[in-house]
Amino acid sequence: MTDASADRSTDGHSRAKTSLLQLDERTKKRNAAEARFQAYGIAALAVGMFFLIALLTAIVSNGTRAFTQTFVMMDVTLDAQKLDPDGTGDAEVIAKTTTFGYGGIIDAALEQTLVARGITTEIAVGDLDQMLSSGAAAQIRRAVLDDTSLVGQTVTFEVLASSRVDGYLKGRVTRESLARDRNLSPEHLDVVDALQEAGLVERRFNWAFITGSDASESRPEQAGIGVSMIGSFFMMLVVLVLSLPIGVATSIYLEEFAPQNRFTDFIEVNISNLAAVPSIVFGILGLAIFIQVAHLPQSAPLVGGLVLTLMTLPTIIISTRASLKSVPPSIRDAALGVGASKMQSIFHHVLPLAMPGILTGTILGLAQALGETAPLLLIGMVGFIASNYPDGIAEGFLSPNSAMPAQIYEWAKRADPAYYERAWGGIIILLLFLMTMNIIAILLRRRFERRW
Amino acid sequence: MSALWIALIVLILAAVGFVVGRGRAMQSADGNIRNLHSLPVYYGSHVAMLTSVPALLLLALWLFAQPLAINRMIAPMITSVEAGDSGTLGLVLSDVRRVADGLDLAVSQGVMTDDAARDIRTEFTDVRERLSQVGVALGSDVSRETLAAAQRYRTLSTSGSFLMVVAVIGVALVGAVFALARTNRDFRARNVVEAGIKVVLIAAACIAILTTVGIVLSLIFNTVKFFGLYPASQFFFGLTWSPSFGGGSELGILPLLWGTFYISIIALAVAVPIGLFAAIYLSEYATPKVRAIAKPLLEVLAGIPTIVYGLFALLTVGPLLVNVFGEGGILGVTWMGGGTAVMTAGLVMGIMLIPFVSSLSDDIINAVPQSMRDGSLGLGATRSETVRQVVLPAALPGIVGAILLAASRAIGETMIVVLGAGAAARLSLNPFEAMTTVTAKIVSQLTGDADFSSPEALVAFSLGMTLFVITLGLNVFALWIVRKYREQYE
Numbered sequence: 001m002t003d004a005s006a007d008r009s010t011d012g013h014s015r016a017k018t019s020l021l022q023l024d025e026r027t028k029k030r031n032a033a034e035a036r037f038q039a040y041g042i043a044a045l046a047v048g049m050f051f052l053i054a055l056l057t058a059i060v061s062n063g064t065r066a067f068t069q070t071f072v073m074m075d076v077t078l079d080a081q082k083l084d085p086d087g088t089g090d091a092e093v094i095a096k097t098t099t100f101g102y103g104g105i106i107d108a109a110l111e112q113t114l115v116a117r118g119i120t121t122e123i124a125v126g127d128l129d130q131m132l133s134s135g136a137a138a139q140i141r142r143a144v145l146d147d148t149s150l151v152g153q154t155v156t157f158e159v160l161a162s163s164r165v166d167g168y169l170k171g172r173v174t175r176e177s178l179a180r181d182r183n184l185s186p187e188h189l190d191v192v193d194a195l196q197e198a199g200l201v202e203r204r205f206n207w208a209f210i211t212g213s214d215a216s217e218s219r220p221e222q223a224g225i226g227v228s229m230i231g232s233f234f235m236m237l238v239v240l241v242l243s244l245p246i247g248v249a250t251s252i253y254l255e256e257f258a259p260q261n262r263f264t265d266f267i268e269v270n271i272s273n274l275a276a277v278p279s280i281v282f283g284i285l286g287l288a289i290f291i292q293v294a295h296l297p298q299s300a301p302l303v304g305g306l307v308l309t310l311m312t313l314p315t316i317i318i319s320t321r322a323s324l325k326s327v328p329p330s331i332r333d334a335a336l337g338v339g340a341s342k343m344q345s346i347f348h349h350v351l352p353l354a355m356p357g358i359l360t361g362t363i364l365g366l367a368q369a370l371g372e373t374a375p376l377l378l379i380g381m382v383g384f385i386a387s388n389y390p391d392g393i394a395e396g397f398l399s400p401n402s403a404m405p406a407q408i409y410e411w412a413k414r415a416d417p418a419y420y421e422r423a424w425g426g427i428i429i430l431l432l433f434l435m436t437m438n439i440i441a442i443l444l445r446r447r448f449e450r451r452w
Numbered sequence: 453m454s455a456l457w458i459a460l461i462v463l464i465l466a467a468v469g470f471v472v473g474r475g476r477a478m479q480s481a482d483g484n485i486r487n488l489h490s491l492p493v494y495y496g497s498h499v500a501m502l503t504s505v506p507a508l509l510l511l512a513l514w515l516f517a518q519p520l521a522i523n524r525m526i527a528p529m530i531t532s533v534e535a536g537d538s539g540t541l542g543l544v545l546s547d548v549r550r551v552a553d554g555l556d557l558a559v560s561q562g563v564m565t566d567d568a569a570r571d572i573r574t575e576f577t578d579v580r581e582r583l584s585q586v587g588v589a590l591g592s593d594v595s596r597e598t599l600a601a602a603q604r605y606r607t608l609s610t611s612g613s614f615l616m617v618v619a620v621i622g623v624a625l626v627g628a629v630f631a632l633a634r635t636n637r638d639f640r641a642r643n644v645v646e647a648g649i650k651v652v653l654i655a656a657a658c659i660a661i662l663t664t665v666g667i668v669l670s671l672i673f674n675t676v677k678f679f680g681l682y683p684a685s686q687f688f689f690g691l692t693w694s695p696s697f698g699g700g701s702e703l704g705i706l707p708l709l710w711g712t713f714y715i716s717i718i719a720l721a722v723a724v725p726i727g728l729f730a731a732i733y734l735s736e737y738a739t740p741k742v743r744a745i746a747k748p749l750l751e752v753l754a755g756i757p758t759i760v761y762g763l764f765a766l767l768t769v770g771p772l773l774v775n776v777f778g779e780g781g782i783l784g785v786t787w788m789g790g791g792t793a794v795m796t797a798g799l800v801m802g803i804m805l806i807p808f809v810s811s812l813s814d815d816i817i818n819a820v821p822q823s824m825r826d827g828s829l830g831l832g833a834t835r836s837e838t839v840r841q842v843v844l845p846a847a848l849p850g851i852v853g854a855i856l857l858a859a860s861r862a863i864g865e866t867m868i869v870v871l872g873a874g875a876a877a878r879l880s881l882n883p884f885e886a887m888t889t890v891t892a893k894i895v896s897q898l899t900g901d902a903d904f905s906s907p908e909a910l911v912a913f914s915l916g917m918t919l920f921v922i923t924l925g926l927n928v929f930a931l932w933i934v935r936k937y938r939e940q941y942e
Contacts, residue, residue, distance in 0.1 A: 030834055037836035041733025044726045048750050048810070051803045055753075058768045059760070249656030257650060258657070270660045276857070276927040277920065278864025280891050281667060284898075284916040288670030292904060310663050317660075343646040371757025374866035374891070378898050405759045412763050412871060420767055427760050438755065 059427055066425025069206035069221060070161040070169050072132060072195065076109040078144060080152035091148050102137040103129065109157075119194040123187050131188050133160035133221045161201065163220040163418040165192050169203050172417065209425060213387045214407060220418035223411070225426050227389055231301050231381070231401030232370060234390075238305025238397070239312060239369050244362050246309075247316035248351075254317075255324045256346050275314035282311045283375030291379060298380035299400035307375045312365040319364070323357025324350060356448030360441045367437040371430060373405040381406040404430050455515055458617055459508060462624045466504035469628045473499030473635050481637040490642035498641045501648050502631035507624035514616045522608045529601045544598065551594055551602035552609070554583040570603060671920060674904075674913035681907040687914060693877035693888075695897065695908045703911045705918060707877040711887035715798045715873060716862035718883060722802025724855055727809025734810070735817045736839055747814070754807035758867040765800040765872030766791065773799075777884055788884040792874035795883045801868050805858045812857065816850030817843060849937035856930035860923045866891040890915050 023031070080087065082105065084094050110128040114121065121128075129136070136159035143157070144150050160166075164184040167173035175186040195201040212224020250271075258264040286307035290296045296303050327350045335345030376382070381402050390396040402410065404426060411423040474496035481487035488495070523545055530544050558564040564572075594602075635641070679687070682703060690704020730750060734743050770791025775781050777795075778788040788795075820843050828838040844851070874886025875896065897912040904910065 030837070034834040034836045037839070038733070038737055041729045041737055044729030045733055045746055045750075047726050048730050048753070048806050049746070051806070052749060052753055054768075055756070055760070055764055055803070058764055062767070246656045246659055249653045250660065253650075253653035253657045257653065267657050267660055270664045272931075273924060273927060274660060274663060276860060276923065277667065278866070278891065278923055280864065280866045280894055281671075281916055281920050284894070284913065285663070285667045285670055287898060288674060288913070289666050313660065313663070341642060341646060343649060367755070371759065373757065373759040373762075374870075374895070377866075377870075377895050380899070382899065405757060408759055408763065409867070409871075412766060423763055424767075427763060430757065431760070434755065434757070 059424060059431070062421060063424035063426075063428040065170050066209055066421045066428075067206060068170075068203050069209065070166040070201060070203045071158045072161050072165075073156060073158050073200045073202070074109050074113045075154050076105060076140060076157050077112070077154045078140075078151050079105060079108070083144065083151050084148075091145060094148055094151060095145055097141070099137040099141050102141050106132065106137060106140070113195075113200065114191070117194070117198045117200070119191060119198075121187060121191050123185070123191065127185075128188075128191070130184050131162055131165050131192060133162050133219060135160060135215070135219055135222045160221045161192075163416065165189075165201075166203075166221055167418055168192060169196075169201070170421075172421070209422070210429065213389070214402065214410070215387070217414055217416065220414075220416050220422060223419070223422055225404060225407055225422075225429060227387070228402040228404050228407035229429070230389060230396065231304075232403040232405075234301035234396045234401070235305040235308060235403055236366055236370060238302060239309045239366060240362070242306070242309040243312050243316050243365065244358075247313055247320055247362070247365075248358060250313075250317050251320035251324055252346060252351070255321050256342070256350070271314050271317055274310075275318065278374075279311055279372055280374040280378070282307050283378030285310070286375060286379045297398055297400065299402075300398050301401050301403070302397040303379050304376055304381055304403060305397075307379060308369040308372060311372065311375065312369045315365040315368060316358075316362055319361025320354070320358045323354040323361065326357065327353045353450070356444055360445050363437050363441040363444070367434050367441075370437070371405055371434060373409055376403055376406045377409070382410050404433075455511060458511060458620050461621060462504050462507045462511070465507075465621075465624050465628060466500040469499035469503040469631065470496035473632060476632060476635045477637065477639075477641070480635070487637050489638055489640050490645075494641035494645050495635050495639070497645045498639075499628060499631040499635065501645060502627040503624050504627075505648070506627050507620050510623050511616070511620045514620070518609070518612045518616070522605060522612065525608060526601045526604055529604060530597060548598055548601045548605055551583070551598060552605040555602060555606060558583060569606070572599070667920065671913055671917040674910055675917045677905075678907060678910035678914050681910065687911070691879065693893070695911070701908055703907065705890070705915065707879050708888060708890045708893055708915070709918075710879050711794070711869075711873065711877065712863055712889040712891075714794050714883070714887060715801065715869060715889060716859055718794065718798025719801035719805055719862045720855065720859060722799060723805035723809050723858060726802075727806045727858075728813055728851065730806070731810040731813035731817060732839055732844075735814050736835060736843070747811075750810055751807045753803065754811070756804075758804065758865065761800050761804050762867040762871035765796050765868055769800055770796045770872060773884075787882070790874070790886060792872055792886045793884050794873060794887050797869045797873035798883070800872055801862055801865055804865070804868065805862060808858050808861060809854055812854035813847070813851050816847045816854065819850070820846045849933050853930040853934040856926050856933070860926040860930070863926070864891065864919060864923050866895060870895050890919050894919070 082101065083097050084090075086093070106129050107125050110131075111125050114128075136157075139159055140157055143155070161169075162184065164173050164178070164181065165188070168189055169192075173184075175189055178184055178186050178189070192201055208222070209224045211226040212222065213227040214224070215222035250267075254264065254267065258267075286303060290303045290306055291298055296306075331349050331353065332345050335349045336342065340348065380400070390399050390401065408423050408426040408430065411419040411426065474492045477488060477492055477495035478485070485492065526548065527545065530548075555564070555569045559566050559569050687703055687705055689706065690702055691706055692702045692704050693707045695701040695703060730746075734747055738746065770793070773793065773796055774788050774791050776783055777785055779786045781788075824842050824846060825838055828842040829835070833841065869889045869892045873888055873892060875888055875892070876886045877888045877893070878885065880887065894912045894915050897909055897915075
């Protein structure tokens with residue numbers, strides 16, 4: 001043995017010399033592979049982050065513009081000759097002048113404004129009102145009907161500018177793009193510039209976008225998301241009222257009572273499969289069962305809520321079961337030990353302890369339901385102009401309405417680019433709701449989560 | 453009396469029963485709670501339960517069954533429709549119901565007296581005009597037969613409703629009396645009430661089954677109807693998709709399936725490498741601090757609704773891709789005609805699936821025991837060699853399962869393809885062309901006011917059936933793989 005060791009020490013020079021301080025080729029290669037592999041990981045993460053940032057940038061940069069709107073201020077002379085020739089002051093007589101009849105008054109007001117400010121233009125007087133929203137006449141008429149004493153006076157009105165003018169101030173519309181536009185000519189923009197200098201055209205925050213109703217295809221400047229927000233609210237109410245009790249009851253049964261048998265297995269398989277069924281299939285179910293068979297009204301938030309309930313049930317059941325499972329058995333044993341029945345131990349002790357987890361899961365399920373669009377398309381919540389607030393609670397559930405994501409989809413499909421801006425704006429509002437719900441869920445979890 | 457009032461009466465009876473039952477139990481225990489088997493609340497609940505539950509169930513059943521029974525009874529009166537023609541019969545019957553409702557409305561508004569409504573004849577009165585006075589618009593003049601049937605419908609439904617009131621309240625009273633008779637100090641009220649609650653819990657659990665059954669039935673029923681109008685072989689093997697509501701449409705599913713798979717493949721090609729590498733980095737390399745920030749951020753992508761991705765595809769990614777690959781673009785090629793294309797939808801769907809792949813893979817990689825990594829590192833392997841040769845093979849079944857689940861998600865995704873992929877159904881290999889998918893066509897065939905009896909609308913149910921079967925198959929397969937090949941580390 002000593003020979004062998006002596007041999008090696010003398011033979012050492014025949015092998016390649018290795019040193020810990022000097023990397024050989026193979027180690028270098030392996031280290032390079034290691035660095036490469038790590039770089040791939042970082043790159044993947046970076047790409048993911050980049051997509052997230054790109055998405056959020058697109059939303060914010062396109063959407064914030066929807067929250068401001070261009071208004072035009074002008075002095076309108078409410079000509080008593082036209083509105084109330086006999087001087088009756090009677091609201092019914094004044095109401096006889098239709099919105100169409102106010103067109104002339106607006107034309108006159110615009111002309112007056114231009115003359116007063118010394119702005120000259122080649123546009124015919126009758127065409128000046130293309131700068132304004134076609135809803136301007138209705139706005140003035142409503143103001144007059146609300147207060148008939150205005151007739152005969154000169155009142156300063158703030159009316160919406162047309163979507164083209166609005167787009168010009170937001171940089172979406174240029175003179176070149178107007179060259180072939182029938183709704184507005186480049187000369188109008190000169191007038192707008194002059195009016196803006198005079199401080200009569202102004203862009204400012206537009207509450208009507210948040211609270212208002214949808215408008216027809218030709219009046220994007222008037223469209224708002226408020227009514228569909230109410231529709232979403234009623235749908236979420238249905239989802240909450242149905243899915244929370246049903247989900248909790250199902251979870252309690254499966255987690256605490258169900259015997260190990262085929263029937264239980266069958267329920268479990270069904271729930272896990274339902275969680276993976278594409279949402280559009282739930283829309284087909286809603287159309288076939290709730291509308292075709294049960295004859296519930298189309299487009300009603302009630303039907304939407306029912307469909308979304310079925311869709312979110314698996315989510316809620318899964319999270320509820322997890323939080324029931326996390327309550328330690330000692331709690332149940334203690335309750336049973338002092339003479340409670342199984343039902344009492346669960347309802348009096350396990351359920352309250354699991355409640356924060358259940359609520360967190362429910363809020364997350366609701367958030368998922370709030371953003372879901374596809375099933376709503378099939379039960380008729382698009383292609384429908386949500387122009388009125390529901391009159392009451394029953395109406396809120398049963399009368400046709402839209403929902404926020406469906407409204408966004410509807411806007412995205414319209415031809416006028418002014419609607420795209422509103423779709424992005426709608427997304428900002430939708431995401432704000434989702435963010436709030438998620439933050440509440442996180443806070444709930446932080447505040448009440450218990451480690452046993 | 454409307455059903456709502458009856459339900460309210462039953463509930464009031466139940467509340468009264470609760471108080472009486474509790475009092476009776478206390479009385480039988482001589483006012484001493486210790487002589488009772490259960491807490492007094494349970495005796496009260498027992499009475500309330502037996503009062504309300506059977507009565508309300510009967511009410512629901514009656515409301516459901518009465519229209520069916522009445523329809524069956526008046527159907528023989530409609531002689532103008534040949535037996536067996538159920539479609540026309542249904543139309544006539546719904547006319548009958550509308551006339552009957554109109555007569556009800558007319559009576560309640562005082563336009564007609566009750567006797568007049570019962571006795572009017574088409575020979576003497578223009579029923580259509582009279583009904584339009586109260587705001588009931590009828591499509592055509594009312595025939596003698598329809599009016600007679602409507603009048604019979606009214607008498608039947610009046611007597612039916614009366615019977616319902618009697619029966620429901622009778623059942624409630626019988627239940628209350630029975631429960632009160634059982635109530636004494638030795639009666640095991642808690643056991644009975646808890647058995648009742650358990651039935652409710654089981655019923656709730658069955659809703660999941662009912663939903664599945666509802667989905668399957670509504671799909672199968674309408675699919676069978678569709679195949680009665682359109683040959684199944686042409687649906688499954690047809691190469692053209694050109695529906696026209698005027699008739700003569702070709703409804704081959706293959707172009708749609710091709711679009712679906714093409715988009716899904718592009719989406720997976722984006723999501724799988726990025727998601728997988730991100731998961732590996734997060735679980736094997738990242739410091740806890742980086743992980744605590746990057747993981748939730750990545751999962752934000754999963755919480756964003758699909759409509760947002762759809763809009764992102766339509767308005768941002770599509771135009772961007774046209775700027776690069778379209779005419780006059782940066783690359784100087786003219787591959788892309790418009791913003792909506794397979795590439796647009798696939799790319800955006802890939803972004804959506806990144807967190808799906810990454811968080812599922814992350815869980816699975818974390819489930820591989822540390823001792824295996826330690827063993828590999830102890831033998832001198834680098835970390836990447838450990839990952840590639842030890843961790844990934846151990847996690848492979850789970851990762852394959854995750855990818856299959858992501859694929860099923862991609863196939864069922866709707867909003868991104870509706871907005872981003874275009875509407876043209878074609879079989880093409882060019883990823884810059886607009887194509888369409890099964891889900892997008894379900895939406896386009898079922899929105900709008902199509903009537904649900906034409907093959908063009910019914911085809912959507914067959915498409916839904918195909919989609920359901922494919923996604924279900926993928927899910928079952930994924931779970932099977934995970935179960936079968938899962939390594940047990942115990």
